[in-house]
Amino acid sequence: MKKFVLLLFMWMGISFSYAGDLKLWYERPAGQWEEALPLGNGRLGAMVYGNPLDEVYQLNEESLWTSKVDVWTNPKAKAVLPAIRDAINRGDYETARVLWKGNAHGPYTSRYEPLGFLKIRTEKKGEVKNFYRDLDLETATSTVRFSMNGVQYVRTSFISYPNQVMVVRYKANRPQALSFDASLDCDLHFDVQSISNNRLRLTGEAPSYVGTRDATVTYDSAKGMRFGIDLQVEAKGGKVSANGNVLHVDRASEVVILLSGATSYNGTDKDPVTKGKDYVAFNEQTLSKASSQKYEELLKAHIADYQELFNRVTLKIGDEKKKDNIPTDKRLEAFHQDDSNQHLVELYFQFGRYLTIASSRPGCLPSNLQGIWNHHIQPPWGSNYTTNINTEMNYWPAEVTNLSECTEPLHSFIEKLTVNGRETAEVNYGIKDAWLAHHNADVWAQTCPTGGYDWDVKGSVRWSCWPMAGIWFCQHLWEHYAFTGDRAFLEQKAYPIMQGAVKFALAWMQKDTSGYWVTSPSTSPENNFYYVDETGKKRTGEVTKATTMDMSLVYDLLTNYLQTSKILGKDELCTEVNERLAKLYPFHVGSKGQLQEWDKDFEDVDPQHRHVSHLFGLYPGKQILMKRDRAAIDACKQSLAIRGDGGTGWAMAWKISLWARLQDGNHAYKMLRNGLKYVNVTGVVMKGGGTYANLFDAHPPFQIDGNFGGTAGIAEMLLQSHDGEIHLLPALPDVWSSGSVTGLRARGGFVIDMTWKNKEITSLKIHSTLGGSCIVRCHTPLNGTTTTMPTCSEENPMMFVGNVTPIVNAKAVNVSQPADTYFITLQTEAGKSYTLQ
Numbered sequence: 001m002k003k004f005v006l007l008l009f010m011w012m013g014i015s016f017s018y019a020g021d022l023k024l025w026y027e028r029p030a031g032q033w034e035e036a037l038p039l040g041n042g043r044l045g046a047m048v049y050g051n052p053l054d055e056v057y058q059l060n061e062e063s064l065w066t067s068k069v070d071v072w073t074n075p076k077a078k079a080v081l082p083a084i085r086d087a088i089n090r091g092d093y094e095t096a097r098v099l100w101k102g103n104a105h106g107p108y109t110s111r112y113e114p115l116g117f118l119k120i121r122t123e124k125k126g127e128v129k130n131f132y133r134d135l136d137l138e139t140a141t142s143t144v145r146f147s148m149n150g151v152q153y154v155r156t157s158f159i160s161y162p163n164q165v166m167v168v169r170y171k172a173n174r175p176q177a178l179s180f181d182a183s184l185d186c187d188l189h190f191d192v193q194s195i196s197n198n199r200l201r202l203t204g205e206a207p208s209y210v211g212t213r214d215a216t217v218t219y220d221s222a223k224g225m226r227f228g229i230d231l232q233v234e235a236k237g238g239k240v241s242a243n244g245n246v247l248h249v250d251r252a253s254e255v256v257i258l259l260s261g262a263t264s265y266n267g268t269d270k271d272p273v274t275k276g277k278d279y280v281a282f283n284e285q286t287l288s289k290a291s292s293q294k295y296e297e298l299l300k301a302h303i304a305d306y307q308e309l310f311n312r313v314t315l316k317i318g319d320e321k322k323k324d325n326i327p328t329d330k331r332l333e334a335f336h337q338d339d340s341n342q343h344l345v346e347l348y349f350q351f352g353r354y355l356t357i358a359s360s361r362p363g364c365l366p367s368n369l370q371g372i373w374n375h376h377i378q379p380p381w382g383s384n385y386t387t388n389i390n391t392e393m394n395y396w397p398a399e400v401t402n403l404s405e406c407t408e409p410l411h412s413f414i415e416k417l418t419v420n421g422r423e424t425a426e427v428n429y430g431i432k433d434a435w436l437a438h439h440n441a442d443v444w445a446q447t448c449p450t451g452g453y454d455w456d457v458k459g460s461v462r463w464s465c466w467p468m469a470g471i472w473f474c475q476h477l478w479e480h481y482a483f484t485g486d487r488a489f490l491e492q493k494a495y496p497i498m499q500g501a502v503k504f505a506l507a508w509m510q511k512d513t514s515g516y517w518v519t520s521p522s523t524s525p526e527n528n529f530y531y532v533d534e535t536g537k538k539r540t541g542e543v544t545k546a547t548t549m550d551m552s553l554v555y556d557l558l559t560n561y562l563q564t565s566k567i568l569g570k571d572e573l574c575t576e577v578n579e580r581l582a583k584l585y586p587f588h589v590g591s592k593g594q595l596q597e598w599d600k601d602f603e604d605v606d607p608q609h610r611h612v613s614h615l616f617g618l619y620p621g622k623q624i625l626m627k628r629d630r631a632a633i634d635a636c637k638q639s640l641a642i643r644g645d646g647g648t649g650w651a652m653a654w655k656i657s658l659w660a661r662l663q664d665g666n667h668a669y670k671m672l673r674n675g676l677k678y679v680n681v682t683g684v685v686m687k688g689g690g691t692y693a694n695l696f697d698a699h700p701p702f703q704i705d706g707n708f709g710g711t712a713g714i715a716e717m718l719l720q721s722h723d724g725e726i727h728l729l730p731a732l733p734d735v736w737s738s739g740s741v742t743g744l745r746a747r748g749g750f751v752i753d754m755t756w757k758n759k760e761i762t763s764l765k766i767h768s769t770l771g772g773s774c775i776v777r778c779h780t781p782l783n784g785t786t787t788t789m790p791t792c793s794e795e796n797p798m799m800f801v802g803n804v805t806p807i808v809n810a811k812a813v814n815v816s817q818p819a820d821t822y823f824i825t826l827q828t829e830a831g832k833s834y835t836l837q
Helices: 076-089 093-103 279-291 295-310 328-334 343-359 390-394 396-400 404-429 469-484 487-508 548-568 574-582 630-643 649-661 665-675 705-718
Strands: 006-010 023-026 037-040 044-048 054-061 116-122 128-136 141-148 151-159 166-172 178-185 189-196 199-205 226-236 239-243 246-252 254-263 314-317 509-511 517-519 529-532 538-541 726-728 739-746 750-757 760-768 772-778 822-828 832-836
Touching: 023 328, 023 343, 037 128, 037 151, 037 343, 044 151, 054 166, 054 254, 076 093, 076 404, 093 538, 116 166, 116 226, 116 254, 151 295, 166 178, 166 295, 178 189, 178 199, 178 226, 178 254, 189 239, 199 246, 199 279, 226 239, 226 246, 226 279, 246 254, 254 279, 295 343, 314 343, 328 343, 343 396, 343 705, 390 396, 390 469, 390 649, 390 705, 396 404, 396 469, 396 705, 396 739, 404 469, 404 487, 469 487, 469 548, 487 509, 487 548, 487 574, 517 548, 548 574, 630 649, 649 665, 649 705, 665 705, 705 739, 726 750, 726 760, 760 772, 760 822, 822 832
Parallel strands: 726 772
Antiparallel strands: 006 832, 023 128, 037 044, 044 054, 054 116, 116 178, 128 141, 141 151, 151 166, 166 254, 178 246, 189 199, 199 226, 226 254, 239 246, 314 739, 509 517, 529 538, 739 750, 750 760, 760 832, 772 822
16 A cells, blocks of 8 residues: 655645536526525525526525514423423323423414515517526526527626625627516515616515414514515616616616615514614615626625635545536436436535525524525424524534634524523523523524414424423534634633533433433424333323433533533533533433433334434534444444434435444445435425435425535545544545545644545645644554554643443444554644645
8 A cells, every 4th residue: 555754834825726517507497496596695595596588586584584472481381390200200201291281382483584586577589599507606606598589698696795785697798689677576565666767675574473383474563574675777788767666678788786685683682673773774775885886896706705615625526527517407316326427416515515605604693494595484394493403404514614604603693592591491490590492493592492382282292392402502612612723712602601501401400210310301302202101001202301312412511511611721510510421311222222212212103213313422422432432333323224214305414424423434325315316396294305406405395404414424424523533534435436625624623635546545634723633543554654543642622522421231342443444643733734645
């Protein structure tokens, strides 16, 4: 095998560019929403249909939601909590369920609403020919091209983060060949008026309430959020005139359309009607600033801003010469029959990064269940923040794929949740000086259990009884520090939030008769189990105590909190936290060799349930390590075997990373390939999964977390750094035997560029942004490597791992390391790069 020499040079600043064809492109316009192409700047979103003569841009603005619920806490929960815990301890899970459902539920969250439509109707002058549309991931622009009557027409669209507007340039290659109408429309209550010869203004009101179980849509002017869209059209070589609510362009050569959208949302604590933001003034000022610039200036600023983020990471798999030249929808349809061309995987990986940038920028709200793209007044699950997996999954790829800035909206939202979460903890459970969140949230930062109080017969305890979202969110705060080393962030933002969540965890847990600390009541999100009651009858249970996910989340929080305290030199709560960690309810191996999901070895109601919550400790946690915890690893493999390789789109995406952590690249790739199965539009389906023609993840229906989980899974197959070392190509599938990647980030502030051939690394650069020590593991022998796991002379605090956790009923397994694993230790300096070649 080839040997390498270690070189050192000063990191002067590295920029990457990708020469590949990263475009989603099609030979026909979108026939339905799931074929349209998404644009976004974190706040404003559009779905571009690409119709040549009747173009439609379906618009969204991140803060347009239904009204805030007046009261969502439920003091009845505190009174009944002891009885719920007593019923669980007696094994009377049905009584526990009934007590929770009748006393602990609150209202459903508000609903995310569509903003409106920009419509462009072009005068027909012949047959449309040579149609083409695309989404260029390298420039975040969408292009529509066609010819008609010998004239070529091109529409280029983008949404600018620097200028906060959507820009559309419409050109013809023959002078004065452009004649069309531009109009604004909306599915909500609205009015449109022309305010000049070239400007339209739409103002509207969102519903105050949208039903969860029925088709109710209620408007209340005293509560409904206000919103507006301003549209401006500038024409070269032609004339623009206003005719009611339509702008007519006559015989132009080139037209630039600017659009600004905003709402009266002014934060979680302000009434959007009485104390709302002046959205009309915002739109006026935004358009005024943008219209003072030329189109070329707007485009240049947009691309520079976007590429500063996007160009940080490149991925190439296999032979680039084998790229085919077929439309994206056809490529997706063909992929299951022939996956020899991996360009679709490259495209899908970068599409996830594109969606991150397009839906989550500093100063914005975090991406919701559909990112920022939704065309329904009654979207599935309210298009809300589903915080028992989906919101967290949205941010899995951000740090590792070098988009750390895009996590700011999530961190700011977590801060907002702590305010309401303190009230919920005290009112609902009698826990003071602590905060929590449950399985749903919205733009108002709701933190209570949903379920429709006691009026909704379909409100289910298996998802409502889950006060663990705040604990999970704290993992994202630690991970941001682990990747960036931002001490100010850790001390000023993360630590206080983590401490509040720790106080809740300590107060929520109960000392069990087994001698262990347990969470009670406890569910495994959205799943249920069979049990036998005291009469010998087989029944279905939803709530118990000490579910494996609960205990894994608590372990993750407490260990990260201790490490944070150590770094910051603080010791508050540490003694109690250490005592609890030593007596947390342990992992159990069940009768089928699986990692038990519940406190007892219950029979599964649905063995192939979409959630794999009990495997949190494997991924995204770091409680179960491949190199150390082989009994737990074997149990995780068995759990995945029982769950199967199906599920919803996001469920299959989660399994990519789980199999990657198990270092089974071929199985991880199988899950990726299963997720890339073409599906058409369907209703709400809890199994099947796949990908729509526009590469949106199909739950079905569309949920964006599957896209983000897929991108994170691909990164996890190429690089892992959760277990105290940087592991290169830990789960490389056979089909990826050759390739290259640049710009992936590892914990500790390291940036990785590498090339491989025949599964062996041929070149490697490690950029150290922060300095510090790291252990590098790979399957290629390097100069100075050893097959024995080395020990760093200086611990890297950002790459710590927790202690081994006990496992009950564990089987004896071989804990030796694979023979083809090699290690090297680097003591690095900030700003320097280390090259192996």
